[in-house]
Amino acid sequence: MYFLQANPPGISLVLFLGTLGMLALTIGLILFIIFHQRKVIRYQLRLQSMEQEQQKILLNASIRLQEEERQRLAADLHDDAGPLLATARLYLNENLVNQDKATQLQSIFQARQILDDTIQLIRNISHSLMPPTLKNFGLESATNDLFQKISGSGTINASSRFHDYRERLKPEIELIVFRVIQELINNILKHSNSSFIHLTQNMHDGMFILRIHHDGRGIVQADFEKLNKSNIGLGLKNINSRLRVAQGKIFFEKDPSQTYYKVTMEIPKDDVNESLTHNS
Structure with missing residues (x-):
């Protein structure tokens, strides 16, 4: 066993x-x-x-x-x-x-x-x-008028070009965007010492896009976020507040060539008023 x-x-x-x-x-x-x-x-x-x-x-x-x-x-x-x-x-x-x-x-x-x-x-x-040019003729005319006045001063070369503005934005959105443009241009004129400012408009992936280029001193997105969280930079806070109403976004960056700064504003296409058309 x-x-x-x-x-x-x-x-x-x-x-x-x-x-x-x-x-x-x-x-x-x-x-x-x-x-x-x-x-x-x-x-x-x-x-x-x-x-x-x-x-x-x-x-x-x-x-x-x-x-x-x-x-x-x-x-x-x-x-x-x-x-x-x-x-x-x-x-x-x-x-x-x-x-x-x-x-x-x-x-x-x-x-x-x-x-x-x-x-x-x-x-x-x-x-x-409510600027009459903006009210009667839309964002493109009001912006072009603003840039022509700046360029007419002879101190800085300012130009703007709208490529896809076949439909106007809602009046309240156009006013918001125009006020943001004014604030950005005012900051550039006051602080950047630029020799040129150029604005372009496009539509891309359902977004109404405005982009401003200038060759002076500027800020990048990290600076913008930091200023928004501080007690200074009220103008930039106002920009952010206005764009939030329009469900828009803004981006600050320096071009890879390191020769100029870019500010890009994006507004959803859903905010386009289909009943208003722009006669080009």
Whole structure:
């Protein structure tokens, strides 16, 4: 008869240690997964917090922009239109009927001149809110007019070219885009010391694209993102706030040739108003 012999003590110890090692490895792996998931969750929460903070900064910038525009409008009306109307009222007071005809005619003439000045002032304020060229003829005409005025100064070569502007954007979107163009051009004129500015427009992959080139000092996307998160660079925050309303994006970069900077603005084609056509 043959008897089954028990495993030698050495083999049992090896099996025990192997099992213990596998158990420790499994526990370690579980702990690693748990800690990693917690780390991912903390990172996501921090990222969400940063995004919320960024949204708050953009919202505050948008509110400040609107409030500044309201204050400027109120100041123009109060400081300029108010005194003009008050002066016109002085000429048209209740004693006018008791004056001789020559004095009456002179008072009426002066009051009319003042009222004409007030009408022109209000018209200028209205034009600053919605430029008539933009309203009547669209973004291409308003932008070309802006660049022609800049180039006409003789200090910088400015040009613009629209390639795919067969359909106008919605009026509110066109105003947003035009204000962004104005802000970008203003920054370039103030800070870049460029010798030329060139704007082009195209359609690509369902996007309305505007691109500005200049050969002066500029910023890249990292600088733009940093300024947007800081307490300075209000103009750039306003740009970002305006484009978010239009669901647009903006990119700052330096050309690989290192000879000029590019600013690219993208607006979804869905924002094109199909009922408005551009007669070229």
